[in-house]
Amino acid sequence: MDSRIGAFWLNRLLTGAARIKGAARVVGAAAAGVVPAALTLAVLLAAHPAHGQQSGSTTPAGDAARDGRAEQSPIELKLPRPAFKGTPKNAPAGSNLEAPRKGPRPPFMAPKGVRCISGGKPVTSSDSEPIVGSLSLVTDGDKEANSGSYVELGPRLQWVQIDLKEPHVLHAVVLWHYHASARIYHDVVVQVADDADFVTNVRTVFNNDHDNSSGLGLGADKEFWETYEGKLIAVNGLAARYVRLYSNGSTADDMNHYTEVEVFGLPAK
Numbered sequence: 307m308d309s310r311i312g313a314f315w316l317n318r319l320l321t322g323a324a325r326i327k328g329a330a331r332v333v334g335a336a337a338a339g340v341v342p343a344a345l346t347l348a349v350l351l352a353a354h355p356a357h358g359q360q361s362g363s364t365t366p367a368g369d370a371a372r373d374g375r376a377e378q379s380p381i382e383l384k385l386p387r388p389a390f391k392g393t394p395k396n397a398p399a400g401s402n403l404e405a406p407r408k409g410p411r412p413p414f415m416a417p418k419g420v421r422c423i424s425g426g427k428p429v430t431s432s433d434s435e436p437i438v439g440s441l442s443l444v445t446d447g448d449k450e451a452n453s454g455s456y457v458e459l460g461p462r463l464q465w466v467q468i469d470l471k472e473p474h475v476l477h478a479v480v481l482w483h484y485h486a487s488a489r490i491y492h493d494v495v496v497q498v499a500d501d502a503d504f505v506t507n508v509r510t511v512f513n514n515d516h517d518n519s520s521g522l523g524l525g526a527d528k529e530f531w532e533t534y535e536g537k538l539i540a541v542n543g544l545a546a547r548y549v550r551l552y553s554n555g556s557t558a559d560d561m562n563h564y565t566e567v568e569v570f571g572l573p574a575k
């Protein structure tokens with residue numbers, strides 16, 4: 307910073323500080339703290355113009371975000387074999403449907419060290435006695451479209467829930483309902499919470515229930531075709547211990563299926 311420009315801004319700040327000081331006399335002691343802060347900033351800017359120029363336009367939070375971006379890397383996601391080829395053509399009329407992607411999904415970037423933290427973690431469900439398979443299939447790491455690789459829950463609105471065993475900072479949830487044939491599951495809602503009963507600090511990270519038939523709130527997200535790539539839902543660093551996923555049947559039938567759910571994150575400090 308040019309010294310004349312520094313002097314100009316110092317003058318402006320001191321003038322501002324004088325005005326604040328005048329106002330402080332009127333409003334009393336509560337505002338008085340502002341004056342030393344403004345003066346300190348002015349002095350710092352004059353004494354360290356280069357530093358003032360660098361950090362004056364940002365905040366400690368901004369610095370952290372920039373550092374975080376610098377350390378981002380793609381999450382390691384192992385995909386199952388594709389079970390069917392081509393684009394599904396029997397799209398339901400009038401549905402709010404995500405357009406099928408052309409080409410593979412781009413890598414998902416997250417802070418370095420973010421990994422799958424759901425493998426082998428306990429799974430509970432609104433349907434404690436699945437029709438086909440067991441709840442442990444949701445987190446057993448097998449995402450293939452084989453018979454025996456998915457759990458089938460009862461009809462209408464059902465949920466599965468993963469207990470990460472301790473609070474984590476979450477960055478993505480990747481979800482495979484059933485990808486052996488083209489279909490769309492309805493009322494897909496994904497929530498995270500601090501407690502197993504989903505009472506404390508519940509946050510919805512995905513909701514494509516457009517008419518609130520689930521009673522969980524109106525969702526603005528789109529419905530999507532099941533594919534071998536799974537559905538990746540960005541979570542953006544929310545801290546939680548529990549992840550719950552709802553669905554309400556599919557274009558195939560009223561049942562609810564899960565082949566695998568992977569949660570990506572880091573232990574919360």
Ligand SMILES: [Ca+2]
Nearest residue numbers: 443448565566
């Ligand atoms: Ca599985």
Ligand SMILES: [Ca+2]
Nearest residue numbers: 493515517519
């Ligand atoms: Ca609905």
